[in-house]
Amino acid sequence: MDSTQLALLALAAGIILGVGVTLIVVLAFRARERALREQSLALPPALTAALDAIDDATAVIDSSGAVVSVSASATWLGLTPGQGLEQPELRELVKAARGLGSSTESQTLRIRRGRISDDTRLVVARATTIADRLTLLIVRDISEQERLQQMRQDFIANTSHELKTPVGAIGLLAEAMESASDDPEQVRRFAARMSAEAQRLGQLTGRIMNLSKLQAADELTEVGDVAIDEVVAAALEQYQVQAESADVALVRGGDRGLFVRGSATILVEALGNLVANAIAYSPRGSRVGIGVRGTAEAVEIAVTDQGIGIAEADQQRVFERFYRADQARSRRTGGTGLGLSIVKHAVNRHGGEVRLWSQPDRGSTFTIRLPRTEAPLVGAESAKRKRKGARAVDAA
Structure with a gap:
C-alpha cells in the first residue's frame, strides 16, 4: 500500500472519527438540555400570563409538593411560591394526577384557606400534569353558591312554615264557626279572629313578595330625586293610628330639605317598617323619635324608641329573614320577621347601610344612612340657572 492510499485511509478515518465525536458532543448537549428542561421549574412567560387570565385559582406544583407559581386569582388560597401546598386535600389531588400522568376528575372538597385559618371554603378542584415534574392545580371557590343555595332552601322552608300558621288557624276557625252556627256571639268572635288571621296572611304574603322583588332586582327600576321630608311625613302618617292606639307619641326632628336618589315608595316602606317596629316594642306612654341629619356626603335617618x-347576641341576626328576637311578642304584635330584612335590602339597593344601637331595657336606635344628592332645581330657580348658563355660553 503506497503512501497515497495510506493518506486517504488516514483522512477517511479522521473524518469518521470527527463526525463521530461531533455526533457524540451534539447528543450530549441535547441530552443535557433535555435534562435541564426536565429539572427546570421556570415557567414560560406565556404560560404564566395564561394562568393569570383564568378566573379560577391556579397554581403550579412541583414533584416535592412545593408551590412553583400562583396566579393572581389564587391569593385567597394562602399559597406562597417556594412553600409547600398546605391543604392535605389538594396535596392528595396533585398526587393522584402525578400517579395517573394525566388529569384527575373534578372533585368537590372543603378546604381551609391556610394551615392555621378557621375559614373553610367549598371548592371544585382538579389537577393536570404539564411536565415530568410539574402539575397544574385549578381550584374554583363555590362557597358563595353554596350560601345562596342554602339561603333559598331556608327561605322556602321558613316561608312554608310561616304560611302554615295563619292558613291552619283560618281552617280551624272555619270549623269552629260551623260548630257554633247557632250561637251568634261565638260566630262573631270567630269571624273577628278569622279576619285578623286573613289580614296577617295578606301582610305576610305582601312582605314576602316585596322582599323577593328587592332581592331579585339588580338595581332600582324607578329612580328619582326623593325628598326625605316627604318620606318621613308619609311613614309617620302611615303609622299614626297604630301609635295612638298604643299610646306612643311620634316625634320628628332634625334637618330638613335633604334629598337622595332612589325610589320614594321603597324608602317609605323601609322607614315605615322601622317606625312600626319601634311602636310595637315600646311601652305605653313612651315616645318614638325620628331624627334626620345631613352631612356633606350622606343623609342619616334615625328611629329611636x-x-x-x-x-347583643341577637343584634347581628335581627336583619335575617323570619328571625325574631322575641318570638312570643312578635306573635302578639303580628310581626312577620321580614320587616328588618326588607329595610336592609331596600337601603342596600340605594347604596346605603343600616346601623343598630341597642341595649336591653334602654331602647334601640336604627339609623338609615343614604348617599346625599343636591336638591333638584324647580320653578324660578331652575329657569334662573338656565338663563345664567346660556349667558355664559354666549359670552364664550
Missing part, C-alpha cells in the same frame, strides 16, 4: 331593647 324607649322599648325593651335587643340583646
Whole structure:
C-alpha cells in the first residue's frame, strides 16, 4: 500500500472519527438540555400570563409538593411560591394526577384557606400534569353558591312554615264557626279572629313578595330625586293610628330639605317598617323619635324608641329573614320577621347601610344612612340657572 492510499485511509478515518465525536458532543448537549428542561421549574412567560387570565385559582406544583407559581386569582388560597401546598386535600389531588400522568376528575372538597385559618371554603378542584415534574392545580371557590343555595332552601322552608300558621288557624276557625252556627256571639268572635288571621296572611304574603322583588332586582327600576321630608311625613302618617292606639307619641326632628336618589315608595316602606317596629316594642306612654341629619356626603335617618331593647347576641341576626328576637311578642304584635330584612335590602339597593344601637331595657336606635344628592332645581330657580348658563355660553 503506497503512501497515497495510506493518506486517504488516514483522512477517511479522521473524518469518521470527527463526525463521530461531533455526533457524540451534539447528543450530549441535547441530552443535557433535555435534562435541564426536565429539572427546570421556570415557567414560560406565556404560560404564566395564561394562568393569570383564568378566573379560577391556579397554581403550579412541583414533584416535592412545593408551590412553583400562583396566579393572581389564587391569593385567597394562602399559597406562597417556594412553600409547600398546605391543604392535605389538594396535596392528595396533585398526587393522584402525578400517579395517573394525566388529569384527575373534578372533585368537590372543603378546604381551609391556610394551615392555621378557621375559614373553610367549598371548592371544585382538579389537577393536570404539564411536565415530568410539574402539575397544574385549578381550584374554583363555590362557597358563595353554596350560601345562596342554602339561603333559598331556608327561605322556602321558613316561608312554608310561616304560611302554615295563619292558613291552619283560618281552617280551624272555619270549623269552629260551623260548630257554633247557632250561637251568634261565638260566630262573631270567630269571624273577628278569622279576619285578623286573613289580614296577617295578606301582610305576610305582601312582605314576602316585596322582599323577593328587592332581592331579585339588580338595581332600582324607578329612580328619582326623593325628598326625605316627604318620606318621613308619609311613614309617620302611615303609622299614626297604630301609635295612638298604643299610646306612643311620634316625634320628628332634625334637618330638613335633604334629598337622595332612589325610589320614594321603597324608602317609605323601609322607614315605615322601622317606625312600626319601634311602636310595637315600646311601652305605653313612651315616645318614638325620628331624627334626620345631613352631612356633606350622606343623609342619616334615625328611629329611636324607649322599648325593651335587643340583646347583643341577637343584634347581628335581627336583619335575617323570619328571625325574631322575641318570638312570643312578635306573635302578639303580628310581626312577620321580614320587616328588618326588607329595610336592609331596600337601603342596600340605594347604596346605603343600616346601623343598630341597642341595649336591653334602654331602647334601640336604627339609623338609615343614604348617599346625599343636591336638591333638584324647580320653578324660578331652575329657569334662573338656565338663563345664567346660556349667558355664559354666549359670552364664550
